[in-house]
Amino acid sequence: MPVGDCLNNFSACLVRGGASPDIANFISILLGVVLVATVPLVTVIFLIWVERKFAARVQDRLGPNRVGPFGLLQTIADALKMLSKEDITPIGADRFIYNLAPIISFAAVILMWAVVPFTAQHIGADLSIGILYFIAVASIGTVKIMVAGWSSNNKYALLGAFRTIALLLSYEVPLVLALLVPVLIAGTMSMQGIVRGQLGMWYFFMAPVAAIIFFVANLAETGRSPFDLLEAESEIIAGYNIEYSGFKWGIFMASEFLHAFTAALLAAVIFLGGWSGPLAEQIPILGFFYLGLKTAIFYLLSLLIRSTVPRVRVDQVMAFNWKFLVPLSIVNVLVTAFLLKVIQTLGLAPAPDRATDVVANLPQTAVLLVGNLVVIAFALWLTRRGVRAERLAEMEHEEEAVHEMAHSHAAAGD
């Protein structure tokens, strides 16, 4: 058996070497797990540098530039420093849960990587319910905030946790409804199935509304500006992680950075075709490259928004979600479902053997795209109308107030 076979089918190789099949199987799984779980760990060290440098350049600063070339080793220096810092558990904190929270936080983010298809062949586990797994694991992140906020025995932490839970719960609704659309189009929940469904045409062009909703909801889920209420420094100091110090605090931060990247990664997989690209099926390793490029689109966009947009108020965040995003995503699901049935009835979908052909995909893409554009136009029209009515009411209110003030001044003058 050549060495290449050993790499592709490790357990068979072990069995040939004399191990029992069960143990060989377990070892090969464990090896795969460690391999997949190490990718995010290595990535996050680099990500923190990217994020700090990018935000700095956007805001006309230099960013880290002292440790190593371009400040690349800054994160490692920071990590070493945090390792040596005293760790404080405040009096009255629930010790066990208090220490558990950062661990939950990081584990929840790493777990998402289990279903990310890196290339045509390399995926942790191609579950038949990959999308559902992603949703389930992503919501573990909500638990960590409640746990951290509650166990810290600090009022700011608790208030921050309440706020964040309300925010995360709310934005999970449009997030999941947006994920429903690619499932409708692909007819499968497996991540590889969804990527393969996009070999002909990316879902971004078939379902732009869903892609945008997914992106915006993820900004909120990862606690990024303009939805970074969970760490409103001026109001609740730092929110749920106020009492944490040393490496536990570092883990909270690292998992936040990593979550933002993972969200962009999944957006790229679900809407921009993941590893697909020229020659990606013949040379699988190219898939890594394509996936990285596509992820960068979403990731850098979220960084740009983070470093430029101010924070919105908590009532505005809630109103935006429940009165705009949720109705929009419900309408979007219905419109997409309706158009898919129309496409099916008219026979516009490509034949199964031509599904990867771009030209064959054009008719159904055109129909879905037009439907999405109509949804966007309608939503914008409704919003503009609502905002205009609100502004007019506000102006009238102000005028009245000015009027009254003038009256009272006149009365005082007499």
Next chain:
Amino acid sequence: MAVLNEWAFIGVFFAVAWVFPILPIVGAWLIRPRKPNRVKLATYECGVETVGDTWVQFKVQYYIYGLVFLVFDVEMILLFPWALAYKQLDFFAFAAGLLFIFLLADALVYAWRKNALEWF
């Protein structure tokens, strides 16, 4: 076997994912200094001593948002099988989905009209 392997992978992943964050915490625990005192361990509250119970009553609004979320969360779980089988079903599937989503959009409209979505 292949399917079982996928779930075995997830199982092992769950175990390993916990180990990764525990390792640096244990590492820090081994080398970090320990010099606690009363002031250092006090609950942080902008320099003043904290007053009263920490676990205060919370705004009822959070509870209402929680309820509305629950409605939609259950709805979405029931919608995924529908979406999965959608392409194999005939036009009636659309009508069924429409009806189901309308029942729940109704709940949103009700909450909206009852001012449950306002932040007071």
